[in-house]
Amino acid sequence: MKISVHFFRKLNLQVLICYGWIPLLIQCAPAHLDFKTNGTQPLAVTGEDNPNLDPNHQDTNRGYGSPHARESLDVPFHFMDRYSYADALIQIFGSSANAAATTVTKQVATFGGPCDPYIDNDCPSMSLSQAPLVPNDTTGREAYRIRTCNLIAGNDQAIQQAIRNSNSSINISKLPLPGDRELKLIYQQFYPGVTLPEPILMELKKVVHQVNQNKWPPLEAWRFIYLTICLGPDWQIV
């Protein structure tokens, strides 16, 4: 027997409906955090508020199947799993981002990518061997993304390595403020092959301008540009 407690009648907005392993147990999950107990007892908590703050928005993000394996049939986006997300961070920021990347790879259920019970220490809990292959975006995942981006942005070595990776000819010891070309190169580290759209370029230049106005060292401008794009929503979509 399962009990679902929902408190969001008053929001009066469309939210996604996903089915638990028992069809009767619908979970309405806006910005949901999914969690379960270590045994067979599924337990899910959804996020604090409804992500569909735009009343015109139609959320089609539905999860199906067991809460133990919430792989989705019609999820509009395929988010990177824990390994690909961590790899992307290390590719951009180098080995100085290892600690932050490890934070991600430890979050099996949140970032997806089932653990392998036959590998030592890979599975903190056996049920996580059934974690979703294709994860949903949840408040828990976004919380870890915020923390990871902040941790990396606060790491001088990681930022300097990312700058080198974006442009091998740049002199780190005489770092200039990032200009249009540099901003485009940074953007392409997160969005390979995509040209930096003009409206985003304008906003990133404002970040650089603000740092300059604050009379902070140029590294700070690079730092907060990297932080901003790291927090961006869609580079984590495969």
Place this chain on the structure above:
Amino acid sequence: MGVDFNLPQTPLEQLLAPFDGRADIYPKDFISRRQAMDGVIQNALNTLCSYANSQRPGANIICSTQRSAAKLFQKGIVGLAEQYNQLYNKYQSLINQCLDPKRPMLGVTDKVVKRDNYALHLRSVVGGLNPLNADLRTILVQGQTSIHHLAQGFAIAEYMIAQQLSSSVMLDAGTFTSGLNLEGIPVSSWPTDEHYGSAALSLLINSFRARALSACLYELITVLKRSNMFEETVIHIGSEFSRIPDLVGSGSGHGWKGNVISILSGAISKPEVIGNIHLSQKINTTTGIVEGGTWGESAEGTIDGAKAHIGIGHATSTVAQLLRVSHPLNNNGPLAVESQSGKITLTTDKAKNL
């Protein structure tokens, strides 16, 4: 994220761990500079979100989700262990009182419940084992018998909902009952899946479990009422199927043709029972199993003017309707609808026995 009851952290600490960044170490100046840059970074993020949404419609959900996560950071999540333990102790105390065999339950515990000849079906034991308790009531032991994870689940539910950290919680209503005195059987947990566990034992244990569940629900609802939240809350209790009693009382099978769900909400003005059931008894001559009777097999009724059997689809749509979200099953409409004034009215007749 997984909640592991074996870990030293409380379930609340585990659940809210993503939002607890107190252990994250940042260099000097980073936090203050990050805060000073927050406005301009947020503007840039909004533009990134708009562009992402224009390229991939729906991507703005990610940004909303991220904002929700940021809000949880701002709430400041501290003292969870203490708060969790208080709530856990409250619910566990209720459960202990409800599982006390000395607290009478009319029709269940007011007479000696003699053991029968139906062995408990232990998965590891071929043929099962028979408890030796002369009076099955002695199986429950005051202060020892408990229900796995029920108090934990309610503690989490109360905290997450009442603190408005979450809008939806799903919990298990206690799969196993532990601390049982099963004489002659080397386990202390309810070991059967009720197929062969004897009807008497099922009735006894499930009655106590239902009493404990009811007490926990009553307490949760009381808290929600106190916070003026019950009007906007829907509690849905259900399982995948009901049980059909076997012919000789040895246990019960899967009652696919019947299902009982309960929906509790402050929006519902008075108790209603809906859904027709069959009264006629049919015995399968091949298996000897009672397939009808009064166990709750669904009978046809009228839903929105049309003849239909109430099914899981209707239940799903009803919960969705009460939550004011679109229901995904167009062929199975809701059994109750909300009027403009907020009044909940039924779309089906009240229950009849046919």
